[in-house]
Amino acid sequence: MMLNLSAFDNEENFGEEDVVRFMRNRSAEDWSALLAQTEIVQFKQGDLVLQQGEIDRALYIVLTGELEVVLFSTEGEDRRLSRLAAGCIFGEQSFLDGKPRSATVRAVTNGEMRMLPWSAFERLSDSNPHLALGILFDIGCVLSERLRRMNQFIV
Structure with a gap:
């Protein structure tokens, strides 16, 4: 599958809520290495893609x-x-810590995503540690931005 990488760099895809893009400005080779470890998942409007409380140690990339x-x-x-x-990730907390999902993700439209199971990430880490480190750094940046946003709900 040829991935349209412009979705990951295009500001028009993101509202105020989603300002952090995963693997922004990464090479096609990096994307190829990552996508080789993922599984395609299609969703339809109304589908519950993830459910709060379930245990699933995978990261999801919206295409x-x-x-x-x-x-x-x-x-x-x-x-x-x-x-x-397109260009967003989700499931990053459970991906990192293996604990139950903290929220539900519901499809607003039909679409497609990629799922990166933890075991596949470990294989990627063995074969391409530099890319794996970059992925973890990007996940950290996404988590940080989401925490900052949630802090606004509290105050």
Whole structure:
């Protein structure tokens, strides 16, 4: 599959909520090495792609379509936290720590993403440690930006 890398550099794909792009300005070779370790996942509007509380140690990269991150309360009400478009990642917390998912991700439109299981990342890390380090740094930047955004909800 030929990936349109412009989605990962194009400011038009991102609203105020999604300002950090994963692997921005990386080479086609880096993307090829990463995508070789991933699985294609297609989603349809309304699908629950991830569910709060489930255990799944994988990172997801949105290629096309739009998703929303939703937090469900104990009363069953949902609160939309953010939207995700092409170029965004999600699932980074559980990917790193192996703990249950902290939110639900629901498809707003049809689309496609790539899933990077932790075991595949370990293989990538063995064969291409420089790229793996870059991926971890990018995930850290995404986490930092999302934490800053969540802090705005608190104050």
